[in-house]
Amino acid sequence: MNINFYVTCIGDALKSRMARDSVLLLEQLGCKVNFPERQGCCGQPAINSGYIKEAIPGMKNIISALEENDDPIVSPAGSCTYAIKSYPGYLADEPEWARRAEKVAARMHDLTSFIVNTLGVVDVGARLPGKAVYHPSCSLFRKLGVKEEPLTLLKNVQGLELLPFQNPETCCGFGGTFSVKMAEISGEIVKEKVEHLMEAQPEYLIGADVSCLLNIGGRLQREGRPVKVMHIAEVLMSR
Template identity: 65%
Template sequence: MKVNFFVTCLCDTVKANVAKRTVALLEQLGCDVMFPEAQSCCGQPSVNSGYVESSKPAMKSFIRAFECNDYPIVTPAGSCAAMVKAYPEYLKNEPEWAKRAQAVADRLFELTQFVVRELGVVQLGAKLVGTAVYHPSCSLIRKLGVRDEPLSLLAEVEGLTLLPIENQETCCGFGGTFSVKMGEISGEMVKEKVRHMSEVTPDYLIGADISCLMNIGGRLHREGKVIKVMHIAEVLTSC
């Protein structure tokens, strides 16, 4: 199966290993991974800041980039996937663009969603010994409805034990520009998240959104917690 890889800005500029592992995982599953070079930011940061109209050129650029073929589009970021899924609503006053946006959105999948729902795979032969807390990002569970897929995949990782924590599905406080505009509130939210994690002393923090992992990981570092932060793509390609 041929698939398009939507790399996202954070993968491209900050977490290149997540991008590499995502491609490796898809290739392991028999996918021929294509990378439309015209792709750019999906516009999420500016939309989150309230600049919806100014973000529309970025949306249209993204649509044009992925109209190069009709193959599925896979991304390792729930928040970016949710942004693209919202394009038709943002462009509803431009019917032709809304139609094109819907066609692209219908082909786009978050990584775990694609692996479990589209490919029908949960056993990947991964191995990671230790205990972990999984953080379900807000975009993943609330916007995309992807709740069980990451857990199904992690349950099959040899040697890994997932530990439940209090308020597991509570937001970590990042929320894009929310963490800048409402810094004090955001800071308290991530402190609470880390406090609950620390109560079970895991070896790893695992998530499917780089932004959340960076936020929680930053707090863990500031508190001197020895917990390794891993994107699920890195876990699923461990052996």
């Protein structure tokens, strides 16, 4: 299957291993991966801050970049996937752009739901011995409704034991610009998140949104916790 890969800003600038492993995983599952070179930021920071008008030129750039073919578009981040899927509403006053945005939005998939629901794969042959907790990001779980797909893939990783912990679906406190504008509140939220997940005594923290992992991982590091933080693509490429 031919697909397009939307790398995200964090994947491009901070977490290249996550982006690399996402592409390698998709190729391993039989996909021919295309990288639209004109892609850029989805505009999420501006959108979340209320600067919708200012974000529109960037939205149009993304739409144009992703129109080079009609193949599925896969992203390793639920937050960016949701942002692009929301473009039609922001462009409602420009019917032609709204129509184009709808077509792009319909082709957007997060990595885990694409693997499970489109490719029909639940076991990618990964192996990672140890105990782990999984954090369901708000964008993936609440906004996109992707809940079982990541868990299904992780439950089929050989040697990996998923541990339950208190209030797993509670926000980690990142929320994009929320963590900057409301730093004190954000700090307390992630502090509580770490308290809950550390009660399970995991070796790994796994998630499908790098932004959340950066936030929780930062708190874990500041507390000196010996927990390895991994994006689900990295886990699924473990052998």
